[in-house]
Amino acid sequence: MTGLALLQLIVSVAVLLFCAQPLGVAIAKAFSGQPLRYLRFLEPVERAAYRLCGIDPTEEMSWCRYTTCVLAFGFVSFVATYAVQRLQFMLPANPDALPAVSHHSAFNTAVSFVTNTNWQGYSGETTMSPLTQSLALTVQNFVSAAVGLAVMFALARAFTRHEASTIGNFWVDFLRAIVHVLLPLSLVLSVALVSQGVVQSWGPAVEARLLEPVTGENGSLFSTQRIAVGPVASQVAIKQLGTNGGGYFNTNSAHPLENPTPLSNFLEWFAILIIPAACCFAFGETIGDVRQGRAILAAMLTIFLPLVVAATMAEQAGNPVLASLGVDLTHSPGQSGGNMEGKETRFGISASALWAVSTTAASNGSVNSMHDSFTPLGGLVAMSLIQVGEVVFGGVGAGLYGMVIFAIVAVFVSGLMVGRTPEYLGKKIGAFEMKMASLVILFPCATVLIGTAISVSTITGRATILNPGPHGFSEVLYALSSAGNNNGSAFAGLGANTPFYDALLGFAMLIGRYWVMLPVLAIAGSLASKKHVPEGAGTLPTHTPLFVMILIGIVLVVGALSYFPVLALGPIVEHIRMMASSQ
Amino acid sequence: MIRATIVSIRVLLVMTVLTGVLYPLTVTVIARLVFPDRAEGSLIREGGAVLGSDAIGQSFSRPEYFWGRLSATSRMPYDASASSGTNYGPLHPDLKKAAEGRIAALKTHPVPDGAIPADLVTASASGLDPHISPAAAEYQVRRVASARGISEEAVREVVRLHSSGRFLGILGEPRVHVLRLNLALDRMKSER
Numbered sequence: 001m002t003g004l005a006l007l008q009l010i011v012s013v014a015v016l017l018f019c020a021q022p023l024g025v026a027i028a029k030a031f032s033g034q035p036l037r038y039l040r041f042l043e044p045v046e047r048a049a050y051r052l053c054g055i056d057p058t059e060e061m062s063w064c065r066y067t068t069c070v071l072a073f074g075f076v077s078f079v080a081t082y083a084v085q086r087l088q089f090m091l092p093a094n095p096d097a098l099p100a101v102s103h104h105s106a107f108n109t110a111v112s113f114v115t116n117t118n119w120q121g122y123s124g125e126t127t128m129s130p131l132t133q134s135l136a137l138t139v140q141n142f143v144s145a146a147v148g149l150a151v152m153f154a155l156a157r158a159f160t161r162h163e164a165s166t167i168g169n170f171w172v173d174f175l176r177a178i179v180h181v182l183l184p185l186s187l188v189l190s191v192a193l194v195s196q197g198v199v200q201s202w203g204p205a206v207e208a209r210l211l212e213p214v215t216g217e218n219g220s221l222f223s224t225q226r227i228a229v230g231p232v233a234s235q236v237a238i239k240q241l242g243t244n245g246g247g248y249f250n251t252n253s254a255h256p257l258e259n260p261t262p263l264s265n266f267l268e269w270f271a272i273l274i275i276p277a278a279c280c281f282a283f284g285e286t287i288g289d290v291r292q293g294r295a296i297l298a299a300m301l302t303i304f305l306p307l308v309v310a311a312t313m314a315e316q317a318g319n320p321v322l323a324s325l326g327v328d329l330t331h332s333p334g335q336s337g338g339n340m341e342g343k344e345t346r347f348g349i350s351a352s353a354l355w356a357v358s359t360t361a362a363s364n365g366s367v368n369s370m371h372d373s374f375t376p377l378g379g380l381v382a383m384s385l386i387q388v389g390e391v392v393f394g395g396v397g398a399g400l401y402g403m404v405i406f407a408i409v410a411v412f413v414s415g416l417m418v419g420r421t422p423e424y425l426g427k428k429i430g431a432f433e434m435k436m437a438s439l440v441i442l443f444p445c446a447t448v449l450i451g452t453a454i455s456v457s458t459i460t461g462r463a464t465i466l467n468p469g470p471h472g473f474s475e476v477l478y479a480l481s482s483a484g485n486n487n488g489s490a491f492a493g494l495g496a497n498t499p500f501y502d503a504l505l506g507f508a509m510l511i512g513r514y515w516v517m518l519p520v521l522a523i524a525g526s527l528a529s530k531k532h533v534p535e536g537a538g539t540l541p542t543h544t545p546l547f548v549m550i551l552i553g554i555v556l557v558v559g560a561l562s563y564f565p566v567l568a569l570g571p572i573v574e575h576i577r578m579m580a581s582s583q
Numbered sequence: 584m585i586r587a588t589i590v591s592i593r594v595l596l597v598m599t600v601l602t603g604v605l606y607p608l609t610v611t612v613i614a615r616l617v618f619p620d621r622a623e624g625s626l627i628r629e630g631g632a633v634l635g636s637d638a639i640g641q642s643f644s645r646p647e648y649f650w651g652r653l654s655a656t657s658r659m660p661y662d663a664s665a666s667s668g669t670n671y672g673p674l675h676p677d678l679k680k681a682a683e684g685r686i687a688a689l690k691t692h693p694v695p696d697g698a699i700p701a702d703l704v705t706a707s708a709s710g711l712d713p714h715i716s717p718a719a720a721e722y723q724v725r726r727v728a729s730a731r732g733i734s735e736e737a738v739r740e741v742v743r744l745h746s747s748g749r750f751l752g753i754l755g756e757p758r759v760h761v762l763r764l765n766l767a768l769d770r771m772k773s774e775r
Contacts, residue, residue: 008753076592080599126664134603143595171594183602183606196621202611206624206633208636209635216659217658220659222658227635250665251666257636260625262750327686367708370670373670373671373672468675469674492670574672578674
């Protein structure tokens, strides 16, 4: 790793941590109904929303009722998103007269955006009209992220309640997430992005006269270039902040009109991690013990930082196949060198690798380089961060509640070792919590592995693989990992816009979202109904470096046990072959 | 369940208006007022004609122009209506073939000794990358100079004018804007 890459990493993470703490406090205060004084101007918006939606903000919900609202809202969102895509040809704001989206792609995309995955089987600029992008996709970017934040606060609140039958009000949590967190941050970020050259236009594609006419496929001569534009900045801001990742254009944040400069790249990168990082502080603030949130953040960073270094080194080392052709892969003042296939010049190796690790650690899934063209080890880092269950930062809200589940498993395992009843944050962890935590961990794993097995053992599943050999297997494994853990990034060589993959990945995304969220809400309900257990001499403190190490151990061991064999078939064997090819 | 569904519909409608209509329109209005050129795509205009976008690269193959990254867009290279990368893994045979093709094309013209910069033989992520590295520009100076019949120093001077460095010396990579550079070279010719 070069000195400059290291400097860029240190500065970036320092800025992130510096901002995460105050934002976390602000979020926690907003969710408790007492926003910071200078953010009070948002309260009338919140009250207006309650009135318009017919919500009684004082109503308290049991965990069952809370879950019902989550599911009902998900279902309504799915139907609406599906309908807009199917009907876009007869709706306004469709300047390029795009036809209806196919039924399987519309199903997949609706599930994808409702579950905060934002896997994109389609190519944005040639499939979705500006109206569909705004009314269906941008809206889901906001609301799916808000649902994640709401569930996280329901869980956090459960730790603070004792012998209670309720865990809060879903609609209140949801609307506070939109009004106090996502909307204001997105407005600021959008304008900052436009200042860097991210396009925000409702017009049709622009025709430009080429300086040198080019020969296209079939030998036809082109003297103009059609430049697709759209209301990009507003969608990009929320796709980054809401850990959505569904870009406006096909190549997402690698597209120069979606991410034109190193500064826009930094802002978009920052937006991937800021809310998940702030959630750690917000959690600590809500449960009344900021040390607990810091411990979770420390665990996340301890996994994250070495993996950034590893991915950067793998990408900087480059591809020996090209080196054998006399290509210069070394980093120098004149070039970033390394594995530049599928990377943009303005980002080079270090900003691309940092993004790849961040977008897969947080369940964002936007890309500024093509992960499919990464070196085997660089791709392995990205894939394994998805496979550990999107808990290293993870999705907005979702990452934190995922990590709390791992913390519950960690105290349980520690409790078994010393023969004491496990407790976490003043609550006894019983059999019910453990069963639910097992579901959270097992369902996505099973979905990924079984889904991959089905895909590679059927002709339909193998038909649309692009790369030969173990890399082709990696493409399928990555797709299922991404869908089953709600990440949304891809080894995009796999042709996933087929009825087979649209359906399979659609169901994987549903399982990855709701089979995590439901058990989490059940745990919240169960914890809220329990008595407070005062800290005793036998209580394992959960804010210490020791516990951080145990937590990291649990996350990594579960991930490694589940996925090591399948990773050996893909990226690991590919790495060995690549090294052999250079001799 | 029915009540939750009805509330869901109302919430989604309100959210659609708030985040799907008001939010993008507010951003559009602010963008139009404060950054009108950037909001419409940073277009490069000459007279009434649009010559391209500052953000989007174009394909060049004549010796008198600087060449950009390889592009994987399907209809034509640098098709800005359908961005795409190759998605070739490091061992894909076509990756090697594409690099060999580019190397052969470069070497039919005068080139300096030494290894070829990595970004010159690889395809960008978007297929629309407007930049090349300074090393990739330097590698082509001799060809462009001899094709245009001007000195290498004069070409280097234009390259310098269209180069940019890291943001604050930290973020991103140094780069040369290929379209701006080629437009400037043509302008220089017509001025002479």
